[in-house]
Amino acid sequence: MTEDELAQAVRETFARRVSVARPLVADPAGLAIRRADRSRRRRTLTGIALAAVATVTVSAGMAQLGQQPGRPTHPTVVLGDPYASPLPDPTPQLSAAPRADLGRGEVDLILNDVLVTAGGQRLALPDVGTAAERAQRLPDRAGWAVVGAPTAAGRSLWIVLSDGKAHLLLAGARDIVLSPDARQVAWREGTDLVVAGIVGTQVVAAARTPASPDAVPVAFAGDTVLVRLAPDRPGHALWRPAAGPPRGAGDAALHVYGTRPDGLAVALVSAGTPRRPCVALLDPARNLAPVRTGCGPTLTGAGAGGVSADGRWLLVNGKAGRQDRALLVDLDQLAAAPATRPAGPPVAGPVAWTPQGTAHYPAADGALVRVEVSRVLDGEVSVSVPVTGLPAGERVVPVGGDRRP
Numbered sequence: 001m002t003e004d005e006l007a008q009a010v011r012e013t014f015a016r017r018v019s020v021a022r023p024l025v026a027d028p029a030g031l032a033i034r035r036a037d038r039s040r041r042r043r044t045l046t047g048i049a050l051a052a053v054a055t056v057t058v059s060a061g062m063a064q065l066g067q068q069p070g071r072p073t074h075p076t077v078v079l080g081d082p083y084a085s086p087l088p089d090p091t092p093q094l095s096a097a098p099r100a101d102l103g104r105g106e107v108d109l110i111l112n113d114v115l116v117t118a119g120g121q122r123l124a125l126p127d128v129g130t131a132a133e134r135a136q137r138l139p140d141r142a143g144w145a146v147v148g149a150p151t152a153a154g155r156s157l158w159i160v161l162s163d164g165k166a167h168l169l170l171a172g173a174r175d176i177v178l179s180p181d182a183r184q185v186a187w188r189e190g191t192d193l194v195v196a197g198i199v200g201t202q203v204v205a206a207a208r209t210p211a212s213p214d215a216v217p218v219a220f221a222g223d224t225v226l227v228r229l230a231p232d233r234p235g236h237a238l239w240r241p242a243a244g245p246p247r248g249a250g251d252a253a254l255h256v257y258g259t260r261p262d263g264l265a266v267a268l269v270s271a272g273t274p275r276r277p278c279v280a281l282l283d284p285a286r287n288l289a290p291v292r293t294g295c296g297p298t299l300t301g302a303g304a305g306g307v308s309a310d311g312r313w314l315l316v317n318g319k320a321g322r323q324d325r326a327l328l329v330d331l332d333q334l335a336a337a338p339a340t341r342p343a344g345p346p347v348a349g350p351v352a353w354t355p356q357g358t359a360h361y362p363a364a365d366g367a368l369v370r371v372e373v374s375r376v377l378d379g380e381v382s383v384s385v386p387v388t389g390l391p392a393g394e395r396v397v398p399v400g401g402d403r404r405p
Helices: 003-019 028-060 373-377
Strands: 109-111 114-116 122-124 132-137 143-148 155-161 166-178 184-189 192-199 202-210 216-221 224-228 236-239 253-259 265-271 276-283 289-294 305-307 313-320 323-330 340-344 358-362 368-372
Touching: 143 166, 155 184, 166 202, 166 216, 184 216, 192 216, 192 224, 216 253, 253 276, 253 305, 265 289, 313 340, 313 358, 323 368, 340 368, 340 373, 368 373
Parallel strands: none
Antiparallel strands: 109 114, 114 122, 132 143, 143 155, 155 166, 166 184, 184 192, 192 202, 216 224, 224 236, 253 265, 265 276, 276 289, 305 313, 313 323, 323 340, 358 368
16 A cells, blocks of 8 residues: 555544544533532531531540549530631711710620720620620630520620630520639530630630539639529529539528629528518528528519629619619628618619729610719719610610729
């Protein structure tokens, strides 16, 4: 075969292959679907891996105190937030005009979704503020611990740093309670009570114990957690995590308002003849035995009230004549008829005391009330101050501070 004939044969062979339809190596639609499935599987596996790493990281950082043999110790509602980012720039939704009236710059305030510091700084809290029920200053004024209002999913605990970054620490918890210095937190999780320390934006050194269905933490006395056993009857338990499960104290307390710097718990008890609501100082070191009890004022229900930073004063709801009022009770003068003065409109939210002895709290109409002890002792009754720009139905949340002057 000559060279020309060979070339012609090759050309004819290629021409025949082009004219015949060949089967596709792969279906383009099927190939695209398979590629999408592989991509989706990679994203799913990546997400599972990140979640596992986050779970291991949080669990590894929580040393278990009072650990019980054979009992799982991993937390299920403690959520570290490694993706926290700065909150948006504050928006001028609230008028700055009432700044001079809102506590005279003595306490920080949460107004809907804006936190206004005593120094005038305004931080937007789009994810935190609108659901805030109460808040406390962190040690060394590094930021704020904000407890959310109860929802169908439970309560939440946020740490908001002074630079405006927010971190979610707890979600889906019940009855979250902070220690007076905001260094410890206790909460109800499923069938357990849990207590932990707060360091920066993490919960550490967690301990848990099983508890009866109605038991919830209500206050700290040092490292001891006071646990209310049932909502409809008196009685508390004392939980010292290093000593095992909570132990019933056999007290007659209906409600605990807080603790004093000397460790005594300020409580509402049923005492006297005939039985009536009274204020008592209970000693956790002696199984909540009463140290002093005063049954003079007519108190109107548990829950609303707060103890001053120095432990001397209790602001609590009661009766002044026939009017509902916030009453100022001198805890150093508890006796058969303790010194009590009407202080202002009834308390309708958290009470924030300054170290200098001034209390701030929301009234039922959402306005802010400022109570100065010296003026109350002189016979002055505080009045509420409307908060300009606060949406209807919302209440100002004054922020409790540390107890240092």
